[in-house]
Amino acid sequence: MSAKVITVTSGKGGVGKTTVTANLAAALAMQGRKVVAMDADIGLRNLDVVMGLENRIVYDLVDVIEGRCRLRQAMIKDKRQPELYLIPAAQTRDKMAVSPSDMVLVCDQLREEMDYIVIDSPAGIERGFRNAIAPADQIIIVTNPEVSAVRDADRIIGLVEAEEKGPAKLLINRLKPSMVARGDMLSIEDVIDILAIDLIGVIPEDESILVASNQGLPVAMTSVNGSSASQAFRNVAQRIEGVDVPFMDLTQKDGFMERLRSWLAGES
Amino acid sequence: MIDSATEQLVRIRGIKDGILVTLGSGPYLDVYDQLVAEVSQKEAFLQGSQVTLDVGSRLLAREQLSELVDLFASHSQVLWTVLAEADETREAAQGLSLATRVAGSQTDLTGRPLSPSQISTTIEQPAQSGDALFLKETLRSGRSVFHEGPVVVMGDVNPGAEIIAAGDVIVWGRLRGLVHAGALGDETAVICALSLIPTQLRIADQIAISPNGSKHKPEPEIVSIRNGQIVAESWQQKN
Numbered sequence: 001m002s003a004k005v006i007t008v009t010s011g012k013g014g015v016g017k018t019t020v021t022a023n024l025a026a027a028l029a030m031q032g033r034k035v036v037a038m039d040a041d042i043g044l045r046n047l048d049v050v051m052g053l054e055n056r057i058v059y060d061l062v063d064v065i066e067g068r069c070r071l072r073q074a075m076i077k078d079k080r081q082p083e084l085y086l087i088p089a090a091q092t093r094d095k096m097a098v099s100p101s102d103m104v105l106v107c108d109q110l111r112e113e114m115d116y117i118v119i120d121s122p123a124g125i126e127r128g129f130r131n132a133i134a135p136a137d138q139i140i141i142v143t144n145p146e147v148s149a150v151r152d153a154d155r156i157i158g159l160v161e162a163e164e165k166g167p168a169k170l171l172i173n174r175l176k177p178s179m180v181a182r183g184d185m186l187s188i189e190d191v192i193d194i195l196a197i198d199l200i201g202v203i204p205e206d207e208s209i210l211v212a213s214n215q216g217l218p219v220a221m222t223s224v225n226g227s228s229a230s231q232a233f234r235n236v237a238q239r240i241e242g243v244d245v246p247f248m249d250l251t252q253k254d255g256f257m258e259r260l261r262s263w264l265a266g267e268s
Numbered sequence: 269m270i271d272s273a274t275e276q277l278v279r280i281r282g283i284k285d286g287i288l289v290t291l292g293s294g295p296y297l298d299v300y301d302q303l304v305a306e307v308s309q310k311e312a313f314l315q316g317s318q319v320t321l322d323v324g325s326r327l328l329a330r331e332q333l334s335e336l337v338d339l340f341a342s343h344s345q346v347l348w349t350v351l352a353e354a355d356e357t358r359e360a361a362q363g364l365s366l367a368t369r370v371a372g373s374q375t376d377l378t379g380r381p382l383s384p385s386q387i388s389t390t391i392e393q394p395a396q397s398g399d400a401l402f403l404k405e406t407l408r409s410g411r412s413v414f415h416e417g418p419v420v421v422m423g424d425v426n427p428g429a430e431i432i433a434a435g436d437v438i439v440w441g442r443l444r445g446l447v448h449a450g451a452l453g454d455e456t457a458v459i460c461a462l463s464l465i466p467t468q469l470r471i472a473d474q475i476a477i478s479p480n481g482s483k484h485k486p487e488p489e490i491v492s493i494r495n496g497q498i499v500a501e502s503w504q505q506k507n
Contacts (some may be wrong), residue, residue, distance in 0.1 A: 151428055152409070154427070154428065157426060158409065158410060158411055161408075194426065194444075196406065196426075
């Protein structure tokens with residue numbers, strides 16, 4: 001068994017890298033995979049909070065790299081999913097405590113026993129970003145449908161291409177279909193038109209994401225009939241597994257009556 | 269734009285700070301005779317000009333340069349700057365208190381360095397001046413291309429990417445970033461793109477931005493300087 005290393009990055013901060021990392025890791029684990037989520041944002045760790053594992057941290061990534069503990073000791077087992085682990089970042093150090101080759105070494109140790117390693121990259125294009133993409137087999141670039149986030153994503157795609165990591169995949173987060181319909185937000189087509197890379201998922205804006213993050217419960221773990229964002233994350237996880245899942249139709253308002261009406265009209 | 273310089277023995281043209289005299293290839297005596305003839309013939313027109321002399325890779329001794337200083341002076345012109353590729357020629361010119369600057373270096377005609385936005389950190393290829401640079405890729409944000417000649421891109425130029433070229437710039441794709449054509453002062457340089465939605469365009473020392481709210485159907489356009497202004501027009505009309 002050799003794990004696939006997936007790095008989630010964006011360039012711009014605040015587009016939802018950590019949320020995406022937590023939810024992809026959770027969704028992959030829910031499909032029965034052995035998954036490690038790794039926080040590469042040394043000094044500004046968040047992944048532990050979003051996954052609700054903050055209070056269980058004893059050792060972190062820098063402790064592993066500097067030899068203060070064994071890798072296994074830094075892996076925090078998730079409360080809800082038996083095969084989901086977190087390797088947290090150090091909060092009291094900075095990006096220079098880790099080198100790209102350290103990340104490759106750590107991931108190579110994990111590859112033996114895991115199916116997926118999902119790495120949360122820090123914002124920016126400096127050392128932290130370099131660390132996060134060094135071991136990656138697949139890079140997922142998160143962007144929001146707004147001009148500044150797309151601009152940064154474009155820059156990141158260029159840097160990833162230069163690293164010869166294979167084609168990056170695009171995940172559009174926080175899409176508001178109603179705003180797109182009014183022409184107040186970039187549409188999926190607008191974003192892809194500029195970035196010209198393959199889309200792996202679209203996550204609609206959803207209040208339940210914020211609620212879930214504050215509770216330390218990735219929204220993908222909430223019940224199957226939950227939010228559309230929850231379903232969207234699970235779809236992305238399926239696509240990572242190679243399943244051809246059609247993209248959710250976000251253009252319609254998802255009220256039951258509306259769906260019924262369009263079904264009766266034979267549109268669906 | 270560069271062709272005639274190699275064909276003619278002497279080429280004289282106006283630049284921002286006076287006149288630029290370019291010596292072509294050929295035996296020095298022929299070039300010198302031609303220069304004497306040209307300068308005498310155009311004396312009235314050139315009177316009082318500040319002369320920049322581009323000798324290219326030609327080796328000139330101090331006596332020869334001194335002779336040229338006298339030649340221009342006798343026709344009421346001041347030889348101010350000698351552009352030379354050869355160190356020996358530059359040293360000789362400096363010995364005569366003439367300004368020097370490597371031909372085609374990243375400075376403007378007064379010898380001042382170009383502003384940082386005009387200088388790129390990536391010089392794609394150390395190509396001969398005048399050779400086109402061909403890029404078969406999309407230039408993404410943060411990419412900067414500098415080339416002392418024409419540049420052809422087969423792909424898009426995204427916002428945040430820039431091309432600084434001494435010659436023309438042709439984009440076989442969508443141009444959404446910044447392009448500076450004729451960056452060393454060539455006002456005849458043009459910019460072409462299949463779809464033109466640039467952040468900013470520059471030709472020589474002119475700067476233009478896209479008019480706001482123009483959401484017409486994308487079509488191939490060509491941009492040039494007309495009557496001192498940067499103008500974009502449909503490629504169809506041009507042909």
